[in-house]
Amino acid sequence: KAGVTQTPRYLIKTRGQQVTLSCSPISGHRSVSWYQQTPGQGLQFLFEYFSETQRNKGNFPGRFSGRQFSNSRSEMNVSTLELGDSALYLCASGRTNQETQYFGPGTRLLVL
Amino acid sequence: EDQVTQSPEALRLQEGESSSLNCSYTVSGLRGLFWYRQDPGKGPEFLFTLYSAGEEKEKERLKATLTKKESFLHITAPKPEDSATYLCAVHTSLQGAQKLVFGQGTRLTINP
Numbered sequence A: 001k002a003g004v005t006q007t008p009r010y011l012i013k014t015r016g017q018q019v020t021l022s023c024s025p026i027s028g029h030r031s032v033s034w035y036q037q038t039p040g041q042g043l044q045f046l047f048e049y050f051s052e053t054q055r056n057k058g059n060f061p062g063r064f065s066g067r068q069f070s071n072s073r074s075e076m077n078v079s080t081l082e083l084g085d086s087a088l089y090l091c092a093s094g095r096t097n098q099e100t101q102y103f104g105p106g107t108r109l110l111v112l
Numbered sequence B: 001e002d003q004v005t006q007s008p009e010a011l012r013l014q015e016g017e018s019s020s021l022n023c024s025y026t027v028s029g030l031r032g033l034f035w036y037r038q039d040p041g042k043g044p045e046f047l048f049t050l051y052s053a054g055e056e057k058e059k060e061r062l063k064a065t066l067t068k069k070e071s072f073l074h075i076t077a078p079k080p081e082d083s084a085t086y087l088c089a090v091h092t093s094l095q096g097a098q099k100l101v102f103g104q105g106t107r108l109t110i111n112p
Helices: none
Strands: A005-007 A010-013 A019-024 A031-038 A042-050 A053-057 A064-068 A074-078 A087-094 A107-111 B003-007 B010-014 B019-026 B030-038 B045-050 B056-059 B062-066 B070-075 B084-094 B097-102 B106-111
Touching (some): A019 A087, A031 B097, B019 B084, B045 B062
Parallel strands (some): B010 B106
Antiparallel strands (some): A019 A074, B003 B019, B084 B097
16 A cells, blocks of 8 residues: 655745645545644644645644645645745645554755 | 653663653643654654553554553664654644644664
8 A cells, every 4th residue: 555645855945935745645544634844843733634624723824725635635835935944844644633644755845 | 732742852772772762741632642753854654553541552672551641662672773763642632623742752773
């Protein structure tokens, strides 16, 4: 069974630009969550989608948004990038958000 | 506020030297505790889920236990390939929002 996939794996952007990251969950999983990982803050929850609906949201500004498609694939978008947005962005999927979540390899974003 | 604290931050052991990692938590509405292993530059890899105090799970050289306030990850006779960062996360449900709250991790190094 294929695991969670994320594209792209690496991105370099400049301040003020926007970026879209993609996540394909494990087949049959309908819950997709996004996390930001930085050395200082660790892993922090961004938001969770289930059946195309955002059900949970972390404490991040509105520049961070996402969506989920009917095939459970998800995208997250960050607008007006700031230097502090440089991080590893991780996607996790589960059958529901109350069950074990399995992580993808992440997208490493560097904002210059 | 939901909080997860892992100790120690870093641990260096000799091959074959057993030890334990600690994860203490203060959360509202605990719905499960998860252990993950993360190698540098990769996404977290699922290890165990624990749901109730007294529960134990084992996998090869690893054993996870859970009490009402903390969890331990016991490592027996570790090998160099067990070197990684071990992350603890609690699944919480607060005001209808469900999410994983992560500790900062324990960076484990096993010397041959």
